[in-house]
Amino acid sequence: MLKIEETTVVHEFSPRMYQQFQEIVKRYPPEQPKAALLPILHVVQAAFGWLSVDGMDKVASYLDIQPIEVYEVASFYTMYFLRPQGKYMLEVCRTGPCCLVGAEKIMKYIEHKLGVKEGEVTPDGLFSWRGVECLAACGFAPVLQIGPEYTFYENLTEEKVDQLIEKLGGKRSIEANQQLTN
Amino acid sequence: MSDIVKVSIDGIPVEVAPGTTILNAARQIGGDIVPPAMCYYSKLEGSGGKCRTCLVKVSKGSEKDPRPMPKLVASCRTTVMDGMEVQNITSAEVIEARKGIVEILLLNHPLDCPVCDQAGECSLQDLAYEHGAAKTRYEFERRKFERIDIGDKIQLHMTRCILCYRCVFVADQITDHRIHGILNRGDHSEISTYIHKAVDNDFSGNVIDVCPVGALTDKTFRFKNRVWFTKPVEAHRDCDKCCGKVTLWYKGEDVLRVTGRKDVYGEVEEFICNTCRFEKKRTDDWVIEGPRNVSNTSVISSNHYGSLHQPPVIKKNLALQESNKEQLERYTRL
Amino acid sequence: MGRKLLLEHIDVEGIQTFDVYRSKGGYAAVEKALKTLTPEEIVEEVKKSGLRGRGGAGFPTGMKWSFLAKPEGKPRYLVCNADESEPGTFKDRFLMTKIPHLLIEGMIIASFALGAKTSYIYVRGEMMPQIRILEKAIAEAKNAGFLGKNILGTGYELELYVQPGGGAYICGEETALIESLEGKRGNPRIKPPFPAIAGLWGCPTVVNNVESIAAVVPIIRDGGEEYAKIGIGRSTGTKLISASGNLVKPGIYEIELGVPVEEFIYSDEFCGGIANGKRLKAVVAGGSSVPILPANLITKTINQEARLMSYESLSDGGFATGSMMGSGGFIAFDEDQCIVRNTWNFARFYHHESCGQCSPCREGTGWMEKVLHRLEYGHGKLSDIDLLVDVSKKIEGNTICPLGDAAAWPVASAIRHFRDEFEWHVTEPRLCLERNYGLAHYADPLPKPEPAVAV
Numbered sequence: 001m002l003k004i005e006e007t008t009v010v011h012e013f014s015p016r017m018y019q020q021f022q023e024i025v026k027r028y029p030p031e032q033p034k035a036a037l038l039p040i041l042h043v044v045q046a047a048f049g050w051l052s053v054d055g056m057d058k059v060a061s062y063l064d065i066q067p068i069e070v071y072e073v074a075s076f077y078t079m080y081f082l083r084p085q086g087k088y089m090l091e092v093c094r095t096g097p098c099c100l101v102g103a104e105k106i107m108k109y110i111e112h113k114l115g116v117k118e119g120e121v122t123p124d125g126l127f128s129w130r131g132v133e134c135l136a137a138c139g140f141a142p143v144l145q146i147g148p149e150y151t152f153y154e155n156l157t158e159e160k161v162d163q164l165i166e167k168l169g170g171k172r173s174i175e176a177n178q179q180l181t182n
Numbered sequence: 183m184s185d186i187v188k189v190s191i192d193g194i195p196v197e198v199a200p201g202t203t204i205l206n207a208a209r210q211i212g213g214d215i216v217p218p219a220m221c222y223y224s225k226l227e228g229s230g231g232k233c234r235t236c237l238v239k240v241s242k243g244s245e246k247d248p249r250p251m252p253k254l255v256a257s258c259r260t261t262v263m264d265g266m267e268v269q270n271i272t273s274a275e276v277i278e279a280r281k282g283i284v285e286i287l288l289l290n291h292p293l294d295c296p297v298c299d300q301a302g303e304c305s306l307q308d309l310a311y312e313h314g315a316a317k318t319r320y321e322f323e324r325r326k327f328e329r330i331d332i333g334d335k336i337q338l339h340m341t342r343c344i345l346c347y348r349c350v351f352v353a354d355q356i357t358d359h360r361i362h363g364i365l366n367r368g369d370h371s372e373i374s375t376y377i378h379k380a381v382d383n384d385f386s387g388n389v390i391d392v393c394p395v396g397a398l399t400d401k402t403f404r405f406k407n408r409v410w411f412t413k414p415v416e417a418h419r420d421c422d423k424c425c426g427k428v429t430l431w432y433k434g435e436d437v438l439r440v441t442g443r444k445d446v447y448g449e450v451e452e453f454i455c456n457t458c459r460f461e462k463k464r465t466d467d468w469v470i471e472g473p474r475n476v477s478n479t480s481v482i483s484s485n486h487y488g489s490l491h492q493p494p495v496i497k498k499n500l501a502l503q504e505s506n507k508e509q510l511e512r513y514t515r516l
Numbered sequence: 517m518g519r520k521l522l523l524e525h526i527d528v529e530g531i532q533t534f535d536v537y538r539s540k541g542g543y544a545a546v547e548k549a550l551k552t553l554t555p556e557e558i559v560e561e562v563k564k565s566g567l568r569g570r571g572g573a574g575f576p577t578g579m580k581w582s583f584l585a586k587p588e589g590k591p592r593y594l595v596c597n598a599d600e601s602e603p604g605t606f607k608d609r610f611l612m613t614k615i616p617h618l619l620i621e622g623m624i625i626a627s628f629a630l631g632a633k634t635s636y637i638y639v640r641g642e643m644m645p646q647i648r649i650l651e652k653a654i655a656e657a658k659n660a661g662f663l664g665k666n667i668l669g670t671g672y673e674l675e676l677y678v679q680p681g682g683g684a685y686i687c688g689e690e691t692a693l694i695e696s697l698e699g700k701r702g703n704p705r706i707k708p709p710f711p712a713i714a715g716l717w718g719c720p721t722v723v724n725n726v727e728s729i730a731a732v733v734p735i736i737r738d739g740g741e742e743y744a745k746i747g748i749g750r751s752t753g754t755k756l757i758s759a760s761g762n763l764v765k766p767g768i769y770e771i772e773l774g775v776p777v778e779e780f781i782y783s784d785e786f787c788g789g790i791a792n793g794k795r796l797k798a799v800v801a802g803g804s805s806v807p808i809l810p811a812n813l814i815t816k817t818i819n820q821e822a823r824l825m826s827y828e829s830l831s832d833g834g835f836a837t838g839s840m841m842g843s844g845g846f847i848a849f850d851e852d853q854c855i856v857r858n859t860w861n862f863a864r865f866y867h868h869e870s871c872g873q874c875s876p877c878r879e880g881t882g883w884m885e886k887v888l889h890r891l892e893y894g895h896g897k898l899s900d901i902d903l904l905v906d907v908s909k910k911i912e913g914n915t916i917c918p919l920g921d922a923a924a925w926p927v928a929s930a931i932r933h934f935r936d937e938f939e940w941h942v943t944e945p946r947l948c949l950e951r952n953y954g955l956a957h958y959a960d961p962l963p964k965p966e967p968a969v970a971v
Contacts, residue, residue, distance in 0.1 A: 007377050027636075027677040029591075032717055037699035038682045042641065053377055068363040069700075071376040075365040076701040076871075077682025079641045095603040096804055096861045097760040097847050133685065133865050134603040134804075135642055138760035138845065139767045150644035231706035232874045234914055253913045259706045282910030286879045319903055322886045345872065364701070364872075367684070369882045371872035 011048050011055040021062060033063045037073055041080055046148035050081040078132065079147075086121040086128035088168050091145050092156075094131035097138035106142050107131055109158050113165060126169065189266045191215050191238075204257035204268055205236055209447065215270050216447075218280075218309050220287070220394050221346035222258035223449055229351050230258035233344065234283050235309060239276050242267035254279055277313075284314040290325040290369070291395075292341050300396030302409040302481045305448055306344060327372060332362060333380040335401050335460050336390060340372050343397035349373065349389035356385045356453055373397070384423055387459040391442045391450050402460055403431075403439035410481045412438055414474035419467055423455035429474050430465075437463045446477050518772040519746060521734040521754045522727070526614050532649065534656035537617040543662055545737040549625045550670045553736070558629035562732060564740030566752035571597055571688070571725030572803065572843040573918075574827050577732075583712040584630055585720040593721040594627045594635040596729055597693055601640055601685040603804035603865060604845025607756035608726035610768045612639070612646040616653040620676065622729035624662060625736055627674050630722055634675045637726075638693050641681045650678045685869035689917045690723035691715075692871065703873045704917035725843075727756055748774030751826035755844055762850035764788035777801075777823045777830075778815045781848065794850040797955050798934070801830050802842020804862050805922030807929030808855070809839050810958035820962060835929070851955035856941050856948075859930040860888035866923035877920040880911040884927055891938060894945030901938050905931055934958070 020043050021036070028035040037059070044055050051074050060067040074080040081089075092098075092107050107118075110129050114122055121128045137143040140154035146168075153164055186197050191208050192215040198207045206224065208216045217238055222230030230236075236258050240251040245265025254276060257268070270276055288310055295301040327340035345364070350373070353360035362381055365374045375381065381389075389398045412431040419426045431439045440459045442450030462468065476482045520526075530536040537543070549558055563578030584592060596619070600608040612619060619637070627635045639647050654676050657663050665673045679697055681687050687696045691705035694716050715721025731753060735743045744752045751773040757780070760766045765788040771780065780786045781796065790796050799814040800806060817823050818837040823830065827841045849858065867881040884907055890896045908924035915921070931938055937953040 027675075027679075029634075029717065032698070034699035035679075035697060038641070038696065039680055041682070042680055063699075066360055068361050068376065071365060072363040072701055073682070073699065075376075076367045077641070077684050079683035094861075095865050096800075096858055097604050097845075099858070099861055100761045100847070100849065100853060132642075132683075133868050134601050136600045136602075136606040136609045136640070138604050138606050138847070139758055140606075141760060141766075145642060148644075150642055152645070231916060234874055234876055237914060256706065256916075279910070279914055283875060283914070286875050286883075286910065289879045289883060320883060322883075344875065345878070347873075366872075367701070368867065368870040368872040369878050371878070 007053045009052040009054060011044070011052050011058070013044070013055075013058060014047070017043055017047060018062075025063075034065055034069070037063060037065075037070065038077070041070075041074060042148075045080060049087065049148075050084050084121070087126050088128075088146050090127065090129040091132040091135075091147070092129065093133070093135040093137070093141065093143050095134040097134075098141040098143065101141050103142040106144070106156050106158070106161065109161060113161065127165070187262050187264045187266075189262045189264075189268065191268045192270050192272045198262060200261075202262055204238060204240075204255070204260050204262055204266075205230075207262050208257065208268075208270065217257045217270050218305075218313070219258055219447070220305055220309065220344060221348065223348050223351070223392055224447075225449060225453075226348060226351040226355060226392070229346075229348055231256045233287065233346055235280060235287070235313075237276060237279050237283070239269040239273040240266060241269050241273075280313050281315065284310055285318060285320075287344050288314065288318060289320045290341075291344070292324060292326075294342070298342065298396040299399045299404060299409075300342075300393075303444075303448070304396060305394035325369065330374075331380075331401070332375055333382050333386060335387065335456070336381065337399050337401050337404065338362075338373060339397050339399065340374070341397075342395050343373055344395055345371055345373075346394055348392040348394070349398060352388050352392050352453075353381070353386070356388055357383045359383070384455045384457070385453060387456045388442070388450070388453045390459075391444070391453075394448065400439055400441075400459075402463075406438045407433050414476060414482065416443065416471040416474050417468035418471065419458065419462065419469060421455060421458055424458060425452045425454065426458060427452060428454055428458055428468075430468060430470075435465070437465060437468075439463075443474070518770070518775065519754065520770050521743075521746075522611065522618065522730050522756065523615075523768070523770045531615055532613075532617075532653070534617060534653065534660055537615070538660070541737075542617055543621055543657075543660075545733045546621055546624050546662060547668060549736050550628055550668050550672055555629045555631060558625060558736065561740035562629070562735055565731075565735040565743040566740075566747075566750060567728065567731055567735060567743070568751070568827060569725060570727035570731065570755065570843065572602065572805070574841060577724065577728050580712070580724070581626075581630060581722060583710075584722055585713045586631065587720070590719050591634065592630055592632050593716045593719055594623065594630050594632040595690075595693065595697065595716060595721060595723045596623060596635070596637040596726060597688060597690065597723050598637055598639040598643070598646075598726045599681050599685075599688040599693060600643075600726070600843075601688055601869075602843050602845055603862065604758060604760055604800060604847040605803045605843040606758045606760070607768050607844060609643060609646060610758075611726055611730060611756070612643070612650060616646075616649050617657065618730045618733055619650070619726055620653055620657050620662075622732045623676055624657075624667070624674060625732050626722075626724065626729055627676075628672055632722075633673055634677070636677050636679050636697060636716075638679045638681060638687070638697055640687070641683050644680070647678050647680055654678070684871070685865075686871045686917070686919060689919065692917065693723060694721060701871070703871050704919075706916055746772050748824065748826050749828055751828060751841075755825070755841075757825065757844045757846050759787050759846045759848070761846075761848040762791045762794065762853070763848050764791050771825055773824075773826045774829075775825045776815075777825055780825055780846070781815075787846075787848070790848065790850050792850070794852065795955055795959060796848060797851045797853060797958050798849040798855060800845070800847040800849075800926075801839045803845030804847070804865065805918075805925060806840040806842040807835060807838070807925050808859075808933065809837075809929075810933050811955075812959055812962050813837055813933070814839070816962055818962065820964070835925075836932075839929075852952055854892075854952045855930055855934040855937050856888070856892050856953075859927055860885065860892045862926045863888050863923065866919065870919060870923070874916045874920075876911045877915045877923065880907055880920070881923045883907055884911075884923070888927070891941050892948075894941060894948050896938075896942045896945075898939065898942050900942070901931055901935065904928075 024036045024039045056070040060070045142156045217236035220233035237254040238257045244263030362375045415430045525540045567577045568574040684702045686692045687702040692702040696702040711721040796811040817832045831838045863885040867885040872878045908928040911920045912924035941948045
């Protein structure tokens with residue numbers, strides 16, 4: 001169950017988003033608009049960073065399906081966030097082949113570096129991280145990806161993680177967070 | 183294609199219509215060879231295949247292709263072929279697999295039968311009693327959920343749920359729209375409305391009847407009584423929404439609850455509306471037909487009705503029959 | 517050097533673009549197929565090639581195509597399964613990134629052979645960059661007249677769309693993929709009916725792996741018989757192997773089926789041996805779902821024959837001493853790896869990815885994970901090991917889809933071959949937190965098979 005304040009968030013869809021929806025629905029036979037659900041949810045999440053109840057209800061009415069059908073789907077797939085996340089969600093692969101070459105160390109390092117536990121958001125709202133299952137890049141392990149573009153960062157080392165976080169504007173953010181938590 | 187298919191289940195031959203499932207063919211024979219079914223519900227399209235308790239062995243595929251099927255199959259979703267030979271309780275493999283399924287279904291079940299309203303008419307309880315082991319090998323914390331009310335008449339106790347999906351099919355097929363569903367995945371799956379929404383429409387109460395366990399219970403009956411202390415009575419009324427044919431569950435003079443009429447497999451004969459179920463709880467709302475026949479294996483029958491069951495030997499012997507009749511009359515007078 | 521059919525031009529600058537791909541002989545197979553062959557002839561060529569599904573099950577592709585029902589008035593669909601999520605497998609991502617037009621060319625030929633007018637490529641959602649690459653390539657192909665109405669003036673029309681998934685391993689199962697494509701939860705369907713009869717929106721559907729579809733291009737270009745000459749026995753053609761783990765050169769290799777496993781691991785042409793000069797302990801040969809084998813059984817079969825990279829040789833010995841080709845995810849473990857930890861990791865993966873529809877998989881995978889976690893951290897009991905074997909048996913074969921089997925096999929096989937190590941985790945609960953069990957006897961030469969006794 002969601003917290004009450006999380007259910008009342010309103011997400012207004014832009015006309016451009018509706019345009020994208022239209023493009024997506026055209027891919028399927030006219031009597032099967034529900035097939036557009038997954039791609040449309042990706043569009044919504046890319047716009048707002050997560051899927052609010054309001055957003056999902058709007059998608060349901062756009063596709064003329066029951067809201068529960070959207071909730072069912074959104075909660076089934078791991079890519080959809082049902083509550084707000086950091087602006088950058090670092091998703092580190094934690095499955096076998098990545099672990100053979102040090103994914104667990106990388107996860108510990110990220111936890112240490114960002115100062116938040118898996119699934120939590122840094123106080124400035126910039127970062128969160130989590131372990132995810134196989135990202136199909138086992139030959140370039142360890143790997144992580146960052147949405148909504150899902151760019152892959154391969155052959156990770158601690159230095160590469162440092163550089164990446166810095167590039168995303170994290171250095172200042174981490175210092176600020178440390179001050180906040182101290 | 184002929185319109186009759188011959189199959190045999192545990193060596194018992196039966197003739198059924200093409201397209202019949204193995205489970206339904208077994209139900210036509212009846213008795214011990216009927217595989218138990220926790221998720222299949224003949225009145226709900228698309229149900230079945232999920233709980234895996236009805237797995238059977240197909241030792242001969244058909245007359246045309248006599249090869250056995252490589253794996254055990256879900257009898258509720260596998261249609262019979264002409265000449266098919268099925269093993270249920272005669273196959274050690276099936277018995278072993280079923281034992282495993284029962285253990286697995288009970289892994290995260292709270293086993294709170296002493297405080298569960300479903301006790302006494304619970305399919306899982308029966309299944310565990312018949313096929314389960316006395317002890318589990320599971321030594322971890324069981325999954326827990328908060329109890330929630332979905333509507334003012336129905337309580338969802340997700341911890342007890344075995345995810346049979348029947349209530350979802352009811353909402354899809356019997357009611358006009360569905361507002362509860364399966365959220366999350368894997369062993370985090372739960373029946374939920376996601377946000378607080380009441381399930382309210384005229385047929386929502388049927389989710390209670392189809393629920394094989396105590397996950398969806400009738401709040402108007404909650405903790406009122408154990409089902410085996412109540413007396414089921416068949417009754418009907420003119421209802422503009424449903425068939426109006428129900429079972430009233432009496433305790434003394436009072437109707438404690440109203441349900442659909444359930445057959446030996448726990449399936450209701452016809453779905454009933456919420457008005458009949460929740461609002462008509464006075465005897466003068468109903469036309470009483472008589473006591474409901476309850477299977478003599480059911481705990482509900484333990485106190486009531488049912489004449490003395492005649493042992494087969496009496497059926498054969500006229501003299502015994504006479505004396506038995508006499509004895510029965512004496513017994514009833516007492 | 518083996519022949520390369522899929523990755524021949526992989527290093528050519530700009531091969532992702534239509535023009536470069538075309539200049540290297542790309543889309544010639546489409547021209548040949550659409551202009552000179554009938555759909556039946558194409559299916560026949562694929563049958564002749566002996567191509568086996570590259571997604572994991574290894575079912576002959578031509579046979580699968582010939583099963584497709586062709587009722588009047590119902591559309592037929594081809595769906596490409598690019599939901600690559602099997603741990604250890606990353607060939608499809610590589611293919612789609614580097615040479616997307618090969619997949620599109622294969623899709624056009626296959627759609628034509630099956631009579632599909634709309635086809636979908638279902639790509640796992642995490643591969644957004646690949647989705648963009650494919651969409652761009654489709655637009656290019658359409659511009660050049662290889663997609664859309666009246667392709668190459670033959671009157672054949674085809675629309676090709678990319679569908680993103682949402683993050684679920686189970687959607688690699690073909691009926692779950694279809695459900696997901698329909699915008700539902702990825703719950704596998706109960707079969708029958710099979711997709712060839714009633715698949716996407718109830719219409720006849722074929723679901724093929726990316727690599728299978730890409731392999732159709734060389735098959736049509738050179739002919740099925742030519743393709744069947746490559747490889748060994750019923751394992752024809754070339755296969756992409758995703759090599760990962762503790763190897764000097766992990767990556768994607770296109771091999772002619774039949775290369776000895778030993779050569780694949782140690783030769784410089786392929787993986788170049790074990791990283792950091794260590795010794796090989798174990799190999800998972802076909803993606804996480806297939807049985808794990810210790811070093812001595814992966815290089816040699818139980819009969820002392822060299823094990824080859826082929827469907828038959830890898831499964832030589834059955835479950836007792838063999839493994840499977842699977843999807844070609846070759847994971848190598850060096851002597852410092854802990855098999856218990858890895859088994860726990862895989863069990864957690866299957867627990868996380870179980871759809872939760874049928875009870876043995878929903879509850880059993882979680883149970884196995886918890887027991888393995890306990891063993892890994894030194895809180896286990898000796899009886900846990902037999903318990904795991906028993907639970908895996910209760911899951912295997914009793915589920916709706918093969919995920920149950922996939923979850924059971926790694927656990928059962930790890931215990932079968934590495935039982936000592938599991939027991940060590942129980943008998944040395946403190947030591948197992950400090951160090952690993954090591955190589956032990958897992959690379960020792962196999963005992964000579966006893967000569968068959970004449971009866």
